[in-house]
Amino acid sequence: xxxxxxxxxxxxxxxxxxxxxxxxxxxxxxxxxxxxxxxxxxxxxxxxxxxxxxxxxxxxxxxxxxxxxxxxxxxxxxxxxxxxxxxxxxxxxxxxxxxxxxxxxxxxxxxxxxxxxxxxxxxxxxxxxxxxxxxxxxxxxxxxxxxxxxxxxxxxxxxxxxxxxxxxxxxxxxxxxxxxxxxxxxxxxxxxxxxxxxxxxxxxxxxxxxxxxxxxxxxxxxxxxxxxxxxxxxxxxxx
Amino acid sequence: xxxxxxxxxxxxxxxxxxxxxxxxxxxxxxxxxxxxxxxxxxxxxxxxxxxxxxxxxxxxxxxxxxxxxxxxxxxxxxxxxxxx
Numbered sequence: 421x422x423x424x425x426x427x428x429x430x431x432x433x434x435x436x437x438x439x440x441x442x443x444x445x446x447x448x449x450x451x452x453x454x455x456x457x458x459x460x461x462x463x464x465x466x467x468x469x470x471x472x473x474x475x476x477x478x479x480x481x482x483x484x485x486x487x488x489x490x491x492x493x494x495x496x497x498x499x500x501x502x503x504x505x506x507x508x509x510x511x512x513x514x515x516x517x518x519x520x521x522x523x524x525x526x527x528x529x530x531x532x533x534x535x536x537x538x539x540x541x542x543x544x545x546x547x548x549x550x551x552x553x554x555x556x557x558x559x560x561x562x563x564x565x566x567x568x569x570x571x572x573x574x575x576x577x578x579x580x581x582x583x584x585x586x587x588x589x590x591x592x593x594x595x596x597x598x599x600x601x602x603x604x605x606x607x608x609x610x611x612x613x614x615x616x617x618x619x620x621x622x623x624x625x626x627x628x629x630x631x632x633x634x635x636x637x638x639x640x641x642x643x644x645x646x647x648x649x650x651x652x653x654x655x656x657x658x659x
Numbered sequence: 660x661x662x663x664x665x666x667x668x669x670x671x672x673x674x675x676x677x678x679x680x681x682x683x684x685x686x687x688x689x690x691x692x693x694x695x696x697x698x699x700x701x702x703x704x705x706x707x708x709x710x711x712x713x714x715x716x717x718x719x720x721x722x723x724x725x726x727x728x729x730x731x732x733x734x735x736x737x738x739x740x741x742x743x
Contacts, residue, residue: 446731
């Protein structure tokens with residue numbers, strides 16, 4: 421499992437600032453969201469190679485480009501090839517539309533995944549990996565139980581579950597207490613999950629907390645003195 | 660500092676886990692291992708309190724090997740000893 425950062429955690433930040441922040445926090449993956457301040461996009465795909473080189477120099481890998489607008493699949497495919505990273509097809513369109521876009525990107529020679537989320541994540545994921553595409557799961561703790569959901573996704577998608585974006589990690593981690601993140605993480609570890617877990621804020625109102633968190637090293641407490649075993653249930657199998 | 664990519668193995672990155680769930684998650688993951696198996700623990704500080712807890716609760720049942728010791732990331736391979 422590789423832990424990383426979404427550019428949505430600092431939407432005004434330049435690529436340089438994002439890479440430095442990720443490296444400072446020991447995060448080895450960076451997901452670029454379309455439209456953020458890094459300015460990497462379909463308008464000028466040729467800068468992608470320089471982007472990859474700059475990130476790699478700090479030990480950070482671009483692990484995905486989240487496309488949320490209806491850009492031309494061929495241009496997105498070209499961008500993905502130059503970044504050496506999959507295009508994560510997201511946005512307001514329904515699943516069949518997103519799957520079609522991802523298939524078109526794949527047919528143009530690039531790696532593609534489709535974003536799934538919410539209560540339909542498991543059902544939608546089946547439509548995604550049924551087309552031979554990878555799954556990018558958006559986790560919003562509180563909307564679905566992450567532990568049982570990831571177990572079902574791992575059972576169905578297997579190695580095609582490649583990208584997970586967690587809303588509310590980082591400085592918001594305390595707010596996720598009791599919502600199943602421990603269980604989710606344990607299940608991912610035991611399954612040998614080798615994909616990414618990308619951190620992103622739950623809301624723009626936490627931007628100051630994220631800005632502070634990204635600007636410093638160190639943890640926010642190991643929790644050894646206040647551990648609560650009843651908050652984690654790894655032993656319950658999924659039927 | 661350049662962080663080396665992880666090999667494809669069981670990796671438990673506790674940095675995303677709420678503090679009060681970290682130790683329970685780690686111990687339940689350890690208990691779910693088969694004898695002879697291991698996982699890599701990733702943390703943002705040296706997990707010494709955890710090591711002490713392992714020594715208290717699982718004396719002679721585990722092995723603890725540091726793979727990386729900061730400054731941003733600590734990696735420890737925690738193995739469940741095979742049964743004699």
